[in-house]
Amino acid sequence: MTEAPLACVVGWPAKHSRSPVIHRFWLKDLGLAGDYVLQPVEPDRAAAFFAGFAGGRYVGCNVTVPHKEVAFAAVAKRDAAAEATGALNTIWLEDGRLTGANTDPAGFLANLDETVPAWDADPGPAIVLGAGGAARAIVWALLSRRFAPVHVVNRTPQRPKALARLFGDKAMPAAWADVPRLLGQARMLVNTTTLGMAGQPPLKIDLTPLPENAVVNDIVYVPMETELLASAAGRGLRTAGGLGMLLHQAVPGFERWFGKRPTVTPALRAAVTRAIEEG
Ligand code: ATR
DSSP: OOOOOEEEEEESSOTTOOHHHHHHHHHHHTTOOOEEEEEEOOGGGHHHHHHTGGGSSOSEEEEOTTOHHHHHHHOSEEOHHHHHHTOOOEEEEETTEEEEEOOHHHHHHHHHHHHSTTTTSSOOOEEEEOOSHHHHHHHHHHHHTTOOOEEEEOSSSHHHHHHHHHHGGGEEEEOGGGHHHHHTTOSEEEEOSSTTSTTSOOOOOOOTTSOTTOEEEEOOOSSSSOHHHHHHHHTTOEEEOSHHHHHHHTHHHHHHHHSSOOOOOHHHHHHHHHHHHHO
16 A cells, blocks of 8 residues: 655744645545645754655655755756746655745736736736845746836845846846835835734835736735735725735645645635634
């Protein structure tokens, strides 16, 4: 008898991850054998963990902070999104070799495609707040849907410059002081910073200059309705929250590990929302 497939999320600490809730929901919903667990790995053990992965008990994993770079270096093959963004979050075995993907760009796009119909019908300039790993995935995703230029706004100037080097002159570094001026032309505003997240400082932006057809996306999902989303909705703008990206980025990994493509349903949203509310 073959063993039921086991996947995990690798991080340090790993206990804050919502991924087990998502994958266990799908396993149960689809009636599949298998499990998905937390796998904490200390930073100084990460390289050895991935080096021994193919001979271990897992069919694949998600990778979260602080191991994304070590994982990127450890895989034998990467998908286009991982190569383009220099980061990966999903690993599986192909002929015994570690293969990695960055599913964040597809997750970001799938959430907008699902929740904001025709959001990319008339692409133009975009603003991305933040310049970390999530921002890299989102800039690449927006460029793939022909949004340009993408202004990358960050507190510290070095990170958006590195991002601009990755994507050429279509990703333009900007400062917070530039935001009021940039808003006037923007079709899309995405928050990828931790501002507005529970326990973090608020994100205060006057959205008045944004055109009426602009879309506002906050990838923060605790709380689900951030101040940014509330003020965009108050202005009648189309909005998308962060939970959908979290759910959609999980789809490709599940399909690789457990053999069936799952869907993001209202029942899944409700289950993960409950888990978040319970802390
Ligand atoms: P992720 O990988 O999820 O994108 P990250 O790499 O930690 O996370 O990035 C967090 C982002 O939030 C960064 O852009 C960070 O700005 P800096 O690069 O200047 O640190 C931004 N951020 C966090 N706290 C902030 C604050 N108080 N004010 C402005 N930006 C903040």
